[in-house]
Amino acid sequence: MKSPLTKNEAQEKINLFFAKQKFTPEEMKKTRRLAMKYKIKLGHYRKKFCKKCLSQLKGKTRILKTHKTIICENCNFKNKFKLS
Numbered sequence: 029m030k031s032p033l034t035k036n037e038a039q040e041k042i043n044l045f046f047a048k049q050k051f052t053p054e055e056m057k058k059t060r061r062l063a064m065k066y067k068i069k070l071g072h073y074r075k076k077f078c079k080k081c082l083s084q085l086k087g088k089t090r091i092l093k094t095h096k097t098i099i100c101e102n103c104n105f106k107n108k109f110k111l112s
């Protein structure tokens with residue numbers, strides 16, 4: 029059995045993952061699972077992947093008064109983010 033990570037180690041893994049230029053939805057799934065397991069908030073990293081298909085988020089960006097919407101190139105899902 030694999031020894032469990034500490035929360036810091038898990039956070040480190042997540043930071044390294046999002047530092048990559050490219051990732052696949054499969055890798056994203058694993059990372060999200062890791063984050064949930066260790067109750068780590070993805071915070072601003074959530075802007076890096078599509079909520080629906082978990083692929084790397086890139087596409088048309090629309091800025092509204094309170095939100096920013098990024099339409100996923102892969103599945104056309106509108107990812108809404110609060111403007112901060």
Ligand SMILES: [Zn+2]
Nearest residue numbers: 078081100103
């Ligand atoms: Zn998508």
